[in-house]
Amino acid sequence: MTAALAGCLGDDDAPAEIHDETLTVTTTTSTYDTGLLDEVNAAFEDRYGVTVRAVAQGTGAALETGRRGDSDVVMVHARSLEDEFLREGYGINRRDLMFNDFVVVGPDDDPTGVDRMESVTDAFRAIAESESVFVSRGDDSGTHVKELAIWDAADADPEGEWYREAGSGMGEVLNQANRTPGYTLADRGTYVSQRSELDEVSIRVEGPIEGGSALLANPYGVVAVNPGVHETVNYDLAMSYIGFLTSREGREIIEEYAIDGEQLFFPEAVSEEPNFRQYVPENWTTEE
Amino acid sequence: MTGHRGQQRAERRGQQRAERRGQRRQEPNRRVTDGLAVRNVSHGFDDTDVIEDVSLAVERGETVAIIGPSGTGKTTLLRLLSCFHRPDAGTVETDGADVWALSERDRLDVRRRIGMVFQEANLFETTVRRNVSYGQHVRRSWRDRLAQWFSRLRGGDASEAVAESLDLVGLADAGSRPVGSLSGGEAQRVSFARAIAYDPEFLLLDEPTSDLDPRNTAVIEDAIDTARTRGLGVAVATHDMNQAERVADRVAVLLGGRLIEVGPAERVFTNPEDPRARKFIEGELVY
């Protein structure tokens, strides 16, 4: 089928498939919808002569697919869920990959007055108190997990008519927030890539990239599925993929990936002083 | 040429049989050895149309009319003769062989020597020609059917037997008409044509003209006559006494699921032995 399709599209310039293997990556909608993954995967496919199947799901679903052994690599952005995944033994060799940040997006007339608030918790509290419309992902994604953590830190209850759980991907939620209009928490990458479509809303609270609250940091990790648990996973290729992403070449691709001249992701895998905590779940000790 | 010779042969055969028939009439419960027959059959669906202990033979070259009021088992009898159903008791025989003791394959061969015309035309939703050629179609091997399909795509589909059958019922030019365009009488004539187009040895007709006007009825009755002359054994179930008188050599009177009288048409109509048969024939017995 692949051959027939390739033939009918006439793209004969694909490299010879030396290994003829397929790597399945489950990832979040944010890395996928920004287009970064296509860029990275194209380079990886070129380099190794393999095929990458990228399935965009929420962070929760991406990890669950890995748990069942249906994917080889998981690339997500919710450290607490990743730690759980590692602790249960489904994932190994986690690496910090890159980060960007979250921003609070809201109506241009800013009815709540959260504009440029220094503290995101203050902003969330103000939204809850004024009961302004807030569109939540509500899909157990990394963004959703982060949002709930912020409500928690703000000591506010996201309950009532004003709080809408969309149960959709980031792009969809941004569209909803734009149409309502209302507030939402978005990762900067998706927001920037979609900014041209959003005419009613813009950034109200900045994340750490623009000097905002550190609570809005959004680190991405990449984890291989443990071949000790699922013997069918393509572990070799998974590690090659992780190796490629965290190499200098991978760093360059991530760094140079920009939309409208704006860099979306900041690689953090290559460093003279490695952060050893990236490999293990939080509070993990050898005595355990 | 062959067709013509065959017809002469069949006519000769028919004459010989007619001569022999004269002697046989004397013994009504004779042992059947020739033709299509039921022997001591009982069969019923639900409570209507039940027949009990009926024996009747249809020989090649004769027309037997089965008369009786409606709901008396005429249809059941014909369906048993045409091997639609295995009788609850008794046997169905062709030339003395028990049909239901045969293998399915052999029984199919027996069935393929029988044509049947129903009260309703029951035509397939296609052209007249394809209706009439269906009998030949199912007799072909799958490979031949495929070849036939391709030749039809090229426009060729002419079978002499099909044309002859249509000619017999006065519809020689109707081959390419869709059945939807036929009148009721024409449809019934097509259904007659397709029952004889594959050259069967026996022809069973179940009230073939009950819904038809006199003109169409005459066409069918003429065709029955021609079939008989060609040597087919014909059985026609009818509630129309006049029709029975016109077409039949022998008459079987069925009443309440039992055969109460069988005999040459002239005698049964002029002097029936059974008093109930007499009443029925004289129109006194109305069900």
Next chain:
Amino acid sequence: MIEQASPVVAAADGALPLFVELPFKWNYVESIIYVSLYVSLTAVLVSTLVSLPIAMLVGFSEFPGKGFLVALINTGMGFPSVVVGLIVLFAVSNQGPFGSLDLLFTTEAMILSQIVLAAPVITGVSLAAVTGVEDGVRDAAYAMGGTRLDVALVTIKEARYGIVTGILAGLGRAISEVGSVLIVGGNIARADGTSVTRTLTTAIQLEARQGRFELAMILGAVLVALVLLINGLVLRLGGSRI
């Protein structure tokens, strides 16, 4: 060599003889249409081959539990596609009974789930159509020397309009459903933007999610046009040949 290759490359880049600039790459849309048709047509073909014999068997034989089976088929006609997707997901997942076949996120898995979706529709509508064929017509075929298979074929021929309607309904359900193909197919495109398991419906969902409503609308129009085209084509074929 390079000069020879250039027209091919131009065609692949979507250099259609159009003078307006399209808001998408043509080969993206083309590959999505191809995958949609490949998956749905294959699924409907297999469903038809399975459904017709079932419809014939259920329609013309008596057995205990027949009423229940018919009710089950009718329920299946309206079975939610996402539930089918979930069931197929667990069947073909690495942990599932067919996990070793490595079918998840492939077109084969999508075909499988669409078979489950389309088969009850085709069976149900065909069942109604074949049982609507008059007994007399079947008797006639049998009386003329037809075998049981011949009678079945005549029945199918007589019920052809109903059966074609059923097949079209099945195809409509298959090609326009989004729930199951998204779950078992994963909406995957290659890094060069051509579809692997991305269908028109999942692409529409993706484009709408990303706010590219223009492209979503175009894909939607293609989907509607395809369904209309298939309907028209089959009706035309059915009308011209008796």
